[in-house]
Amino acid sequence: MKKNLLLGILGYLCLSIPVKAQLQKGTKYVAATISSTGNGQHYKDRKDNSSGKINQISVNPSFQFGKFISDNKMIGVGAGANLNFIKQKSTTTFHSDTYKNNYAAYTLSPYIRHYKPLNTKWAIFLNSSVNLSYLHSKRDIWDYDIWLRDVQRDGYSGGITINPGISYWISPRFALESDINLLSLGVTYQDFDKVKSFTFRSVATSNLTSYFSVRASWYLQKR
């Protein structure tokens, strides 16, 4: 009698225990996210008849490609960019000049990620990555619409990041993911614009931030 009940409960549990097909060996993974802000401003000083324009756009796309090398373990590579464009033009009765400032950081980050499924919809993961960035800034200067010169700077940065994250499956192939801050470890070395800097950051907290950026991810299995 008791055995039957136990078996019944076990059977019920088995039905609800996740069989995470998405995290099996061989599954391919693609993820992407983008964020962008922009501002365009035009001003006019009616007193001395000077005017100006400031346009600013920042775009941050990022992609991840991966493959599960064994169950719950994925290796892959992330590629991202941080692009900033600023154009500033000021005109007075006697003079006009224009600045164009572009700043870009291109990042390549190979990573390894361990998943732990919680149920059919949710999983947590730990992501360890190496980040390599190339930094580039260029400033163009015009005087009366005549190009004067540009000032260019190049640099690089490298680092290691370990952080956890969470996945939520909306459909078997599609999930939303977010990195979380409970634990993170990062080491970065940067050499840019004649400045060399080194930072080490480690955070262990039980205080969850309330701000999560989301990326869309696809888990593609062989048929």
Place this chain on the structure above:
Amino acid sequence: MKKIYFLVIISILVFSKPVLAQFEGKKFLSGSAQIDFGNNNPEMSQSTNGYSAGINVNLGKFKTNTRASGWNLAGSIGGQKAFYQTFTNGSQVNWEKSGINLVGAQIGKFWQFYKHFNEKVGVFAGPGVNATYQNTRSYEPVLEGQYLTEIKSNSIGLALGVSAGIYYRLSEKWWIDGSIGFSSPVNINYSITDRKSTGDFEDFRSKSMSYSLTPSFTFPSVSFGVRYFYNR
């Protein structure tokens, strides 16, 4: 023996399919209203005051048992009486500025999708779109207090967002709402700002258009409210 299987099956059915109340066609109302007034009367100078009022109303209707949609309307108004001093060519000038300095209005449409866990508790989430208008006026002493600049600003904005919440049914007519989290991935704003100062020191207009696209959400965002069902 068979009884146990029967019990297990029954318990599975009961836990996975609760019997639910009917919400279709029900209309609800929630919101806030606020009035503030403050007066400051110092012994050595003239009295100043400030006041504001605002209202925010959500009107919704259940289209089906698990889907509701509705409108959000909000308005605010504020004003003050304040004194400013400027020192032009060594002589002191006093300025009294009073009247309305803030007018705002908002109209929005929201959609909510519900999952009712049982008779009492459920969750809801859905998208919304909001249009806002705001007009403000303020004053600022410039050039080390020599002149007083009036800053007038008009702005309109459009926002697309997603929000999620939880409810608890106190009774047929009253629900307690809790907000769980929200996301505002798309925002567009256009504003015109005029700066005009005394003594013709400044006369300046700027027009600004800005947008943001941020796929992120804020969670948890805890706030509670009350919802009233007004149809019979």
